[in-house]
Amino acid sequence: MVRSCTGKHTFTKATVVAALGGLVGAVLVLDFLWASVSSSSSSSSSTYSYTIWANHRSRLVVISNLTDPSQNKRADVKEKKQRVPEGLLNYTFADIVAPRLEWEEMAPAPVPRLDGSSVQIKNLLYVFSGYGTIDYVHSHVDVYNFTDKTWGGRFDTPKEMAHSHLGITTDGRYVYVISGQYGPQCRGPTARAFVLDTQTKKWQSFPPLPVPRYAPATQIWKGRLHVIGGSKENRHTPGKDHWSIAVKNGKALEKKWRTEVSIPRGGPHRACVAVENQLYVIGGQEGDFMPKPGSPIFKCSRRHEVVYGDVYMLDEKMKWKELPPMPKPDSHIECSWVLVNNSIIIVGGTTEKHPVTKRMILVGELFRFDLRSHKWYSDWKASLPCENYSGRFLGMDGCILRLDSGTEDPIIPNQGRSLEICGEPS
Structure with missing residues (x-):
């Protein structure tokens, strides 16, 4: 009821309650009508889809x-x-809105790969091991020649070396392969480490990591080989450990790894980039597939994962500093970065699982981190023709080459594809 008193209007509690009730009722009616329309539309649909x-x-x-x-x-x-x-x-x-870059399809990779690794040395890209299928792992290296755009020069890896989730880096001649998963499915890790001389294609043993890790961030910085984070022995728990060892010309100058300051947030599948007096660790995740309890083949079983875009910088004083995060959470980018014009370019990767299907979401963007301003940009990006899962990238002569590209599912790989884009970020 509304009462008039000296030209002003007042409302009783009953009136307010009635008005709110009417509003709620109207919303419920509209919601019912909308549900009816949606149901009718659904019944006439001939395909199952998510819009x-x-x-x-x-x-x-x-x-x-x-x-x-x-x-x-x-x-x-x-x-x-x-x-x-x-x-x-x-x-x-x-996907973030941005101009699409033009891609040219290159020679297909010799074999499909998941969770393999790669390094670039001059005009050659060395692609290591990885899953062929969930039940089969590769034990060889394929080499891509950037100059003549062909694959060739395949050679084997040591029998004791891990097959996936490697920690890997190079000094320009020698490739250091540290720890990783040994075998298919979700088998256990090995602490074994090896060094490849790319000129002779000969392998040598290297001091094993103190404890095994899956996909640790690995980089040579200021004369020392640094291994950071990764997943612990159960494949799911993120590790924050940080070790280093002095290296030169493919040799360890020390007998044991040295414990360094732990990274604030642990986990595998991160980009690790050394730029002068700073070491950057970018993206990654917490959690991963685990072996199904009691499975004789260590069958992979999905577990909760948290993908993040955190960025950490280690300075000369061996102190970690947190920098602005990536535009979106991104993982499986350990081999998906290049340095171009004072910027770190990150291409593809994986982000959080889809909330409906619970399947992995692949990243179709290219992100640029300006090393001078410590700001991220996504205005110069590639909408990948096939979003990347743990892809391989090569930077040379102002070009970024995407090799051995991925799949829509972490378990079932597609045939390897190679794509190339050229240009420079502004």
Whole structure:
């Protein structure tokens, strides 16, 4: 009821409650009508799909779930487990708006790979091991010649060397391979380490890591080989450990690894870049697939993962400093970076799992980190024709070469592809 008193209006509590009730009722009616329309649209759909709409101003994504009623009951049950109400999702799940770069497809890689590794030495790219399938791992190196754009010069790795999740770096001639996973599926890690002389293609043993790690950040900085983080022996727990050992010409100058200051946040699959007096560790994740308990083949089982875009810099005083994070969380980028014009370029990778399907989301962007301003840019980027999962990149003569590209699923690799773009970031 509204009462008039000296020309002014007042409201009773009952009126306010009634008004709110009416508003809620109207919302419920509209929601019911919308649900009816959605249901009708869904029943007429002949395919099962997820429609994603990105609101780039609000950095949110709306997902609409459309289902096919002709699917069998078993599929319906599985679908119900995956289904979430329509709503707003984090912008992580949509590509950032930016101009698309032109890509040229190159000679296909000799074999498909997942979780392999690579290093560039002059005009050659050395691609190491990795999964062929979840039940098969490679034990060889393929070499790509950037000059004539061909593959060749394949040779084997040591029998005792890890097959995936390697810690890897080079001084321009020698390649240091540290720890990693030995075998297919989700088998255990090895602490063994080796050095490759790329001129003679001969391998030598190297002091083993104090404890084994999966995919630790690895880089040579100020005359010492640094190994940082990775996943611990159970494959899931992030390690913060940091060791170093003096090296020169493919030899360890010390008998044991030295313990260094731990990184603030642990985990595997990070880019590790040395620039003059600073060491940068970029992106990564906490958690990973684990072997299924009791499985005789160490069958991989999904576990909770947190992908992040954290950036840490180690200075001359051996102190870690946290820098601005990447534009979106990014992992599997240990071999997906190049240095160009005072910038670190990160291409592809993986981000957080899709909230509906729980499948891995592949990153289609190119991110640039300005080493002078410590700012990230995504205005010069590549919308990859096939988003990258643990891809291989080579920088030379103002070009970035993407090799041995990935897949839509971490378990099932596609045939290897090679793509190239040329240009310089502004």
